[in-house]
Amino acid sequence: MELLITGGTGFVGRPLVERLVAAGHECVVVSRDPAAAGARLPAGARAVAYTEPWPAVAGVIHLAGESIVGLWTPAKRRRIMGSRVNGTRLLVNWLKQVQPRPGVLLSMSAVGIYGDRPGEVVAEDSPLDPAGKFRAQVCLAWEMEALAAQAPETRVVLLRLGNVMDPAGGFLGELLNVYRRAPVVGFGSPPAMLSWISLRDTVALIAFALENQAVSGPLNVTAPRPVSQGELTALVAAHLGKRVWGHLPGGVLRLGLGAFADAFLDSQVARPGKALAHGFQFNDESFAAYMRQLAD
Numbered sequence: 001m002e003l004l005i006t007g008g009t010g011f012v013g014r015p016l017v018e019r020l021v022a023a024g025h026e027c028v029v030v031s032r033d034p035a036a037a038g039a040r041l042p043a044g045a046r047a048v049a050y051t052e053p054w055p056a057v058a059g060v061i062h063l064a065g066e067s068i069v070g071l072w073t074p075a076k077r078r079r080i081m082g083s084r085v086n087g088t089r090l091l092v093n094w095l096k097q098v099q100p101r102p103g104v105l106l107s108m109s110a111v112g113i114y115g116d117r118p119g120e121v122v123a124e125d126s127p128l129d130p131a132g133k134f135r136a137q138v139c140l141a142w143e144m145e146a147l148a149a150q151a152p153e154t155r156v157v158l159l160r161l162g163n164v165m166d167p168a169g170g171f172l173g174e175l176l177n178v179y180r181r182a183p184v185v186g187f188g189s190p191p192a193m194l195s196w197i198s199l200r201d202t203v204a205l206i207a208f209a210l211e212n213q214a215v216s217g218p219l220n221v222t223a224p225r226p227v228s229q230g231e232l233t234a235l236v237a238a239h240l241g242k243r244v245w246g247h248l249p250g251g252v253l254r255l256g257l258g259a260f261a262d263a264f265l266d267s268q269v270a271r272p273g274k275a276l277a278h279g280f281q282f283n284d285e286s287f288a289a290y291m292r293q294l295a296d
């Protein structure tokens, strides 16, 4: 398949492009800086700018968006929302007029769309965040833009990612960096549940959704077994041979991080119901086993 991919230079995008190229797909990565992107992409993938004409392709994978990490000042919120809404609109408008029309659009979203749901298990058909917090507002607006591409000839999949774990980056990579240099103090409230997924399963499940015609609509990209913030801190500490000194109280975290603290404090169990129903096989089902195999 010839594929157009945005955000192909990122933490998830790079290994995804690598896997797709290895599987024989032709990957064109749309980047804000194609020269820099070209140097980071695997041989076999090429980078193009947002401002140049894009080739007609069989499928589109849309990952790009301003990082949510950092203080959510009004300007940062505008960048988080605007990069996703405007970027998706641009892509979908192009997709609707290109001939032949791409057969599939896989567009990023996140489990943040479900909000804080202590004691619940949410699936793809569950109601969205009842509190309508910022993360959910962004995901909803992003998904609505992507759904505008839906047509008999174009399948749309909304990838609701959990927290993607890999020792080389993302949340786990940052935690390992910090905890290597400082005492281990947990973020978030220990009983709060985190829907996580390993990077290799993320990439495999996105490729599965690309190739499996039966998958459409929202897709929880999460591991079958969530982990509590308390267990996660203990497992990361054990991996480094360190002890846990305690957990930052939510109020302190909110003082330091503002509303971004919700990413650590909200409790979410987002079940990968659709992935399991379609027969996707996870490599990493539990966070404990995932951390154990990292040590091997």
Ligand SMILES: NC(=O)c1ccc[n+]([C@@H]2O[C@H](COP(=O)([O-])OP(=O)(O)OC[C@H]3O[C@@H](n4cnc5c(N)ncnc54)[C@H](OP(=O)(O)O)[C@@H]3O)[C@@H](O)[C@H]2O)c1
Pocket: 006, 007, 008, 009, 010, 011, 012, 013, 030, 031, 032, 033, 037, 063, 064, 065, 066, 067, 068, 079, 083, 087, 108, 109, 110, 111, 161, 162, 163, 164, 165, 170, 171
């Ligand atoms: N990682 C996770 O745990 C996680 C969880 C849930 C959802 N997600 C979502 O999944 C997507 C990919 O995640 P990731 O961790 O790979 O993100 P990432 O490493 O931050 O990469 C995102 C890519 O988007 C592009 N980008 C960055 N800022 C942008 C902006 N202001 N406007 C337009 N494009 C911009 C960049 O590509 P260029 O510089 O080449 O243009 C970058 O490589 C993101 O949309 C993220 O919100 C990630």
